[in-house]
Amino acid sequence: MDNQTTVLAIIGLPLLGSFLIPLLGWTGRSRLTGYVAVALIGAANVLTWTLLGQAQGGVPLTWHIPIYAPMVSLSLTLDALSVFMAFASSLLATLIAIYSLGYIEHTEHESEYYFIVTLFLGAMMGLVFSTNIIFLYLFWEISALACWRLIGYFREPDYIWKADKAFLVTFGGAVFMLLGFALVYAQYGTFEITELRGKAIGGVALVLIMAGVFSKSATVPLHTWLPDAGVAPSTITSLLHAAILVKIGLYGFARLFCNGMVIPEAWHKWLLIAALASAFVSACAALQETNIKRLLAYSTVSQIGYTFLGLFAFTRTGYIGSLLYILAHGIAKGGLFLCAGIIEHGTHTKDMTKMGGLFRKMPVTASAYVVCALSIAGIPPMAGFFCKWFVVSGLVEGGYTVIAGLAILTAVLTLLYMLKSFHVVFLGAPRGESHREGSPVMVAVVAVLAVLAILVTLVLPMPYGLASAADSQRAISAATALAR
Amino acid sequence: MEAYVGSILLLPLVGALVMPWVSKLGRRAADALAGAVGLAVLASCLALVPHAGTPATLQVLGTNFAVDGLSLLFLVVISVVGFFCTVYSIDYIGHYSGRAKFYALLMLLVFGLNGVVLVRDLFSLYVFLEVASISSYVLVAYNLEFDGIESALKYLLLSAVATGMILIAISLIFASTGTLSFAELKAVLSGGPNPLFLFAAALFFAGFGLKAAVVPFHAWLPDAHPSAPAPISAMLSGVVIKVAGVYALTRIFFGIYAAPSQVLKVFLVFGVASMAAGAILAYFQTDMKRMLAYSSISQIGYIMIGLGLGNWLGIVGALFHVVNHALFKSLLFLNSGAVQFRTGTRDIREMGGLENRMPITSVTSTFGTLSIAGIPPFNGFWSKLFIVLGALAAKNYVIAVLTVSFSIFTLGYFLLLQRRVFFGKLNERWRDIKEAPAAMSFSVICLAAGCLLVGVFFNQVLRGLIEPAARVLLGGN
Numbered sequence: 001m002d003n004q005t006t007v008l009a010i011i012g013l014p015l016l017g018s019f020l021i022p023l024l025g026w027t028g029r030s031r032l033t034g035y036v037a038v039a040l041i042g043a044a045n046v047l048t049w050t051l052l053g054q055a056q057g058g059v060p061l062t063w064h065i066p067i068y069a070p071m072v073s074l075s076l077t078l079d080a081l082s083v084f085m086a087f088a089s090s091l092l093a094t095l096i097a098i099y100s101l102g103y104i105e106h107t108e109h110e111s112e113y114y115f116i117v118t119l120f121l122g123a124m125m126g127l128v129f130s131t132n133i134i135f136l137y138l139f140w141e142i143s144a145l146a147c148w149r150l151i152g153y154f155r156e157p158d159y160i161w162k163a164d165k166a167f168l169v170t171f172g173g174a175v176f177m178l179l180g181f182a183l184v185y186a187q188y189g190t191f192e193i194t195e196l197r198g199k200a201i202g203g204v205a206l207v208l209i210m211a212g213v214f215s216k217s218a219t220v221p222l223h224t225w226l227p228d229a230g231v232a233p234s235t236i237t238s239l240l241h242a243a244i245l246v247k248i249g250l251y252g253f254a255r256l257f258c259n260g261m262v263i264p265e266a267w268h269k270w271l272l273i274a275a276l277a278s279a280f281v282s283a284c285a286a287l288q289e290t291n292i293k294r295l296l297a298y299s300t301v302s303q304i305g306y307t308f309l310g311l312f313a314f315t316r317t318g319y320i321g322s323l324l325y326i327l328a329h330g331i332a333k334g335g336l337f338l339c340a341g342i343i344e345h346g347t348h349t350k351d352m353t354k355m356g357g358l359f360r361k362m363p364v365t366a367s368a369y370v371v372c373a374l375s376i377a378g379i380p381p382m383a384g385f386f387c388k389w390f391v392v393s394g395l396v397e398g399g400y401t402v403i404a405g406l407a408i409l410t411a412v413l414t415l416l417y418m419l420k421s422f423h424v425v426f427l428g429a430p431r432g433e434s435h436r437e438g439s440p441v442m443v444a445v446v447a448v449l450a451v452l453a454i455l456v457t458l459v460l461p462m463p464y465g466l467a468s469a470a471d472s473q474r475a476i477s478a479a480t481a482l483a484r
Numbered sequence: 485m486e487a488y489v490g491s492i493l494l495l496p497l498v499g500a501l502v503m504p505w506v507s508k509l510g511r512r513a514a515d516a517l518a519g520a521v522g523l524a525v526l527a528s529c530l531a532l533v534p535h536a537g538t539p540a541t542l543q544v545l546g547t548n549f550a551v552d553g554l555s556l557l558f559l560v561v562i563s564v565v566g567f568f569c570t571v572y573s574i575d576y577i578g579h580y581s582g583r584a585k586f587y588a589l590l591m592l593l594v595f596g597l598n599g600v601v602l603v604r605d606l607f608s609l610y611v612f613l614e615v616a617s618i619s620s621y622v623l624v625a626y627n628l629e630f631d632g633i634e635s636a637l638k639y640l641l642l643s644a645v646a647t648g649m650i651l652i653a654i655s656l657i658f659a660s661t662g663t664l665s666f667a668e669l670k671a672v673l674s675g676g677p678n679p680l681f682l683f684a685a686a687l688f689f690a691g692f693g694l695k696a697a698v699v700p701f702h703a704w705l706p707d708a709h710p711s712a713p714a715p716i717s718a719m720l721s722g723v724v725i726k727v728a729g730v731y732a733l734t735r736i737f738f739g740i741y742a743a744p745s746q747v748l749k750v751f752l753v754f755g756v757a758s759m760a761a762g763a764i765l766a767y768f769q770t771d772m773k774r775m776l777a778y779s780s781i782s783q784i785g786y787i788m789i790g791l792g793l794g795n796w797l798g799i800v801g802a803l804f805h806v807v808n809h810a811l812f813k814s815l816l817f818l819n820s821g822a823v824q825f826r827t828g829t830r831d832i833r834e835m836g837g838l839e840n841r842m843p844i845t846s847v848t849s850t851f852g853t854l855s856i857a858g859i860p861p862f863n864g865f866w867s868k869l870f871i872v873l874g875a876l877a878a879k880n881y882v883i884a885v886l887t888v889s890f891s892i893f894t895l896g897y898f899l900l901l902q903r904r905v906f907f908g909k910l911n912e913r914w915r916d917i918k919e920a921p922a923a924m925s926f927s928v929i930c931l932a933a934g935c936l937l938v939g940v941f942f943n944q945v946l947r948g949l950i951e952p953a954a955r956v957l958l959g960g961n
Contacts (some may be wrong), residue, residue: 068943134869138860145859155837155908164899171859172892179872179888186876 003054004063007076007129010047010086014040015122018115025111034104037114038097041121045090048083055083056469062131062194075132075192080470081259081323084463085128085251088327092243092334093121095445099338100235102439103345107233113153117239120146124244128251133181133191136255137174140216140248144170147245151232159231166225170215173222177212180205184261193260201261209256210271217249219308220278223301230293230350234341237293241300242334247326250307258311258319259473271312272395272403279305280406283413287420291350292340295421296333302414303329303376309407310391316471318394323467325387328375328456332384335372335449339365342438342446343425352421357430362437366426368450373422375453377415383456485540488528489551492559493544493602495521495528496595500588507584515574518587522567525594529563532556536952542602548665549602553952557803558601558731560949561810564934565722566594568927569715572818575921576715576825580626586713589626593619593719597727606654606664609735610647613695613728617643620724624712635707642704646694653687656680669740681741688736689750696729698788699758702781706765709780710773710830714821717773721780722814726806730787738957743794751792756886759785763893767900772820772830775901776813779856782894783809789883790871798874799954804946805867811938812855812864815931819849822920822928823905832901837910841917844925846906848932853902855935857895863939866946 001009017040021033054061060079067073097117104113120143127139144167152163183205185191201209211222218226226246230237240246257263263271279302286298307329310322342365343358344350359366375382378389388411395404437443456463499521507514532540532551541550551559570590577586596616603609621643625636658664660680661672673681694701705725709717737747762782769775783805790802822845823838824830839846855862858869868891875884919925938945 068946072943138865141859141865142861145854152907157908160903160908164903167899168892168896171857171895175858175888175891178869179884182869182872182876182884185873 001050003051003061003078004076006047006051007078010044010090011122011125011129013047013122014044014118015126018118018122021111021115021118025115030111033111033114034097034101037118038094038101040118041090041097042094044121044125045087045094048087048090051078051083052087052466054078055080056465060473064192071191072134073132073192074130074135075194076129077131077194078129079473080466081251081254081473082128084323084466084470085247085326086125087466088330089124089128089243089247090121092330093117093124093239095449096235096239096243096334096338099238099341099442099445102441103235103341104233107153108155109153112149113233116146116149117236120150120239120244124248127248131193131255133184133193136193136252137178137181140174140212140252141171143245143248144174144216147229147240150236150239151229153233153236154231156231162225162228162231166229169222169225173212173215176208180208180212183208193255196261197259199261200264201257203264203267206263206267213249213253214274215249216252217246217304217308218301219249219274219304220281220301223278223282226301227294227297230291230297234293234337234344237297238334238337238341241297241337242330246300246304247330250304250311250322250326253308253311254319254323258314268312268314272309272400275305275308275312276403276406276410277305278302279309279410280413283410283417286417287413290352292343292352292355292421292425293337293350295352295417296336296340299376299414299417300333302410303333306388306391306407306410309403310394313391313394313398313400315394315397316468317390317397319471320464320467321387321390321394323470324383324390324463327463328383328387328453331449331452331456332372332375335368335446335453336376338442338446338449339369339372342442345438345442346436352424354431355425356428357426359426360430362426364443364447365437368446369426370422371450371453373418377418378411379415381454381457383453386457485532485535485551486542488532489540489542489549489602490544491528492525492563492598493542493549493595495525496591496598500591500595503584503588503591507587511583514584514587518570518591519574521591522563522570522594525598526563526567529556529559533560533948536948547608548604550604551602552956553954554731554734554956555601557807557949557953558727559598561807562594562597562601562723562727565719565810565814566590568931569718569814569818572718572821572924572927573713573715575923576713576821579825580713586623586626589619589623590715590719593623593724597723600727601731604666606657606666606669609732610650610654613650613732614647616724616728617647620716620720623716624708624720626713626716627711629711631707632711635704635711639704639708642694642701646691646701648691649687650691653684653691656684656687666735666739670742673740673742685737685741685747689733692729692732692736693754694729696725696733696784696788697758697781698729698754698784699761699781702758702762705781706774706777709777709817710771714773714817714824717776717821718814718817721777721817722810725780725784726787726810730784730791730806734791734957738791743957745794748792748794751788752880752883755785755788755792756883757785758782758788759887759890763890763897767893767897770831770833772823772832772901772905773817774830775832775897776816776820779894779897780809780813782890783813783856786868786871786887789887790867790874793871793874793878793880793883795874795877796954796958797870797877799957800946800950801867801870801872801874803953803957804870804950805864807945807949808855808863808867808935808938811931811934812852815848815928815935816852816856818924818928818931819845819852822924825920825924826917827914832904835905835911835914837906837908838914838917839906839908840910841914842906842919844919844929848928849906850902851932851935853895853898855939857898858891859895861936861939863935863942866939866942
């Protein structure tokens with residue numbers, strides 16, 4: 001298969017294949033749906049492996065398939081950034097889909113679940129390879145509507161309201177982003193990101209686009225939907241936090257502004273302040289939480305803020321650190337939410353004050369939890385440490401010493417609430433009864449994620465190579481844009 | 485091509501006239517005739533689509549009929565919605581009496597609408613408008629209950645005022661120029677400004693604005709559309725307000741008056757008022773069909789805004805929105821009819837969790853919701869995108885921000901509808917209800933598929949149907 005076919009297959013398999021799943025459901029083969037979903041998502045992941053070499057090695061490739069020329073064409077770009085994102089998302093999504101086989105069994109609407117999850121991943125794949133803004137937006141919104149159905153999966157009236165809230169907030173941000181895109185179109189007459197390279201963006205358009213980016217990536221003050229989304233099945237929250245949804249905003253920013261349009265110098269400071277405020281405020285919120293899924297959600301908001309800091313520094317080190325953290329945080333946070341899912345299955349509560357002493361009943365889950373928590377907190381041998389280190393030194397390189405110092409303070413807060421949650425849930429005297437370890441598949445998946453969280457450190461040169469290739473390609477394209 | 489035009493115009497009339505006799509052969513014969521006529525008209529319209537750029541003319545009894553890109557766009561909308569409403573009625577109309585009368589009136593309505601878009605002079609336009617209006621008054625009152633008759637009367641009285649104004653305007657123009665043909669009037673006007681024409685323009689705008697239910701002329705619509713049988717609500721909201729209102733306005737103000745900037749401003753102001761008022765009022769409705777009716781007012785506002793922008797992107801967006809709104813709004817009205825058919829109520833507070841019992845209705849209604857809110861890849865996204873791009877091209881930033889903001893509002897009240905009616909735990913009261921009958925489900929599935937397919941293949945629709953129509957309008961500029 002040549003590269004273009006591979007890219008089309010990575011997008012098409014989950015996106016179009018997902019429509020097989022409801023057909024299976026209607027013909028009474030709901031039991032198969034989970035396996036089909038795992039196969040489709042897994043296939044997309046396997047295909048991304050074959051692109052790694054091309055992505056690291058060389059020149060970015062772009063194909064244009066005209067749809068409504070010259071305004072809309074399906075433009076696919078194969079470069080280190082897109083392959084890196086596709087690889088990270090589909091890897092995590094595969095693991096989460098396998099875990100779902102144990103978790104989601106015997107609930108109502110099983111085939112709807114697998115249908116939407118596969119569609120969701122397909123939208124993500126489409127998003128990361130598209131470099132036409134209209135298609136970027138299209139996949140962006142497909143992910144929003146998938147998220148809407150999945151958050152309300154358990155169909156309690158309150159849950160559905162929260163699903164609607166998530167949809168409205170992200171849609172609201174996105175339409176303003178679209179308005180920003182339209183302003184860019186009115187100015188430069190194109191929706192192609194590759195053609196917009198090196199062009200300066202106006203302040204109004206930037207603010208509008210950032211509204212979409214921040215609402216999708218749950219940045220304070222547009223974050224409230226994310227903790228509320230914790231009412232979804234744990235697999236879904238894991239998917240939203242780790243693999244797909246909140247990374248979309250980060251990716252969108254990297255694609256549009258690190259690899260594309262130029263943000264005027266004066267705005268850099270304000271972006272950094274927004275990201276830092278988000279990281280800090282939500283870390284404080286996480287300290288206060290007693291609901292385990294809400295705690296983890298606030299932690300995500302905080303870590304996303306951290307990742308944005310690296311991108312907003314506009315330095316090589318910061319950029320690489322952010323990309324690596326997308327992967328490392330995905331693995332660790334995915335693991336934490338899946339652990340939370342096992343705990344919730346076992347104890348039938350999300351309230352941490354009602355838990356305690358679970359270490360004995362759930363040794364594997366507890367070990368996985370502590371490994372992932374330490375990675376997020378940034379404790380040295382873990383991948384999280386290296387990523388945060390890169391981000392902070394990227395900030396210092398950019399000349400933002402004060403912000404770097406405050407970022408380290410936020411990391412300390414992260415360590416505090418992570419240790420607190422581990423302490424309350426797993427140590428101390430047991431409370432309540434009938435606690436049990438999760439099903440073998442579920443436990444195996446969290447164990448794999450914990451091992452990955454450690455292994456990422458050892459194989460860090462590999463994603464590092466990819467991330468630095470992404471950075472070099474960025475530098476090259478910026479230079480060619482200037483020369484043009 | 486003349487044969488196609490002739491069959492589009494005359495088949496519904498012939499069908500309506502022979503219906504009383506055919507229905508004597510039995511229920512199935514009436515269904516078959518109505519369906520066959522609908523299908524034949526639809527096929528004739530689609531056969532004309534490849535020739536959208538080249539006008540075809542036909543003369544019947546001294547009246548000129550012609551098809552150009554703009555007429556064709558509306559013909560396609562009328563015949564698609566008309567056909568699916570007819571099919572839907574096969575099962576739906578069972579709980580009313582007078583199946584044959586219903587079909588005859590529906591075909592007469594289609595005849596009137598087809599006539600409106602085919603004629604080339606003001607007087608014939610008026611005549612066909614009355615044909616369509618009179619059949620719709622009767623159809624609104626079809627359930628013969630208090631609310632139906634009351635709202636039909638309201639509709640009739642307000643429409644009478646509108647047609648009165650239109651008739652006065654036509655008489656004034658005829659008295660001063662001696663002609664009513666579109667082409668000749670345009671030539672007269674290009675000679676220089678004429679104060680009488682300005683007065684007539686105000687009358688036309690009020691008259692056809694009332695037909696289009698533009699705020700503040702909308703009062704009749706939230707009563708008339710909910711009380712009518714569901715397929716008629718779908719026809720009224722999906723087609724009638726557009727043909728009697730939007731089409732006539734564009735034909736007159738773009739075709740004859742050549743769209744002066746004052747008129748465009750009026751379009752914009754009334755469009756924003758409709759968009760905003762319709763969306764806000766829809767939010768507070770508890771009657772499912774009433775909410776949809778207010779939403780129609782809001783969407784007509786979008787169309788008016790697109791037209792009022794007066795540039796290529798805006799007009800393409802507005803005309804595309806005409807097609808899209810016809811698809812998703814008739815879909816949503818037919819869904820609400822299915823819900824009412826099974827539960828006997830339109831009050832969304834009494835429903836809940838119907839997705840468990842009516843999966844087809846629920847999924848298709850989700851399609852409608854996503855389309856109307858403008859979520860890609862559904863069709864509504866593209867038309868709203870073009871309207872926003874048009875607003876920015878015209879440097880009209882206020883309009884751009886308003887259209888975007890109200891699309892969030894639109895999603896908000898449609899999510900409310902989905903949440904209360906379909907999504908969620910089943911209300912115990914509806915434990916035993918079933919999915920809607922086959923013909924009704926067939927119609928909604930086709931329309932929902934249409935919403936998605938038009939969105940996915942938006943390129944073909946734009947090139948084949950919308951752009952020729954936009955060229956007709958801008959050619960007058």
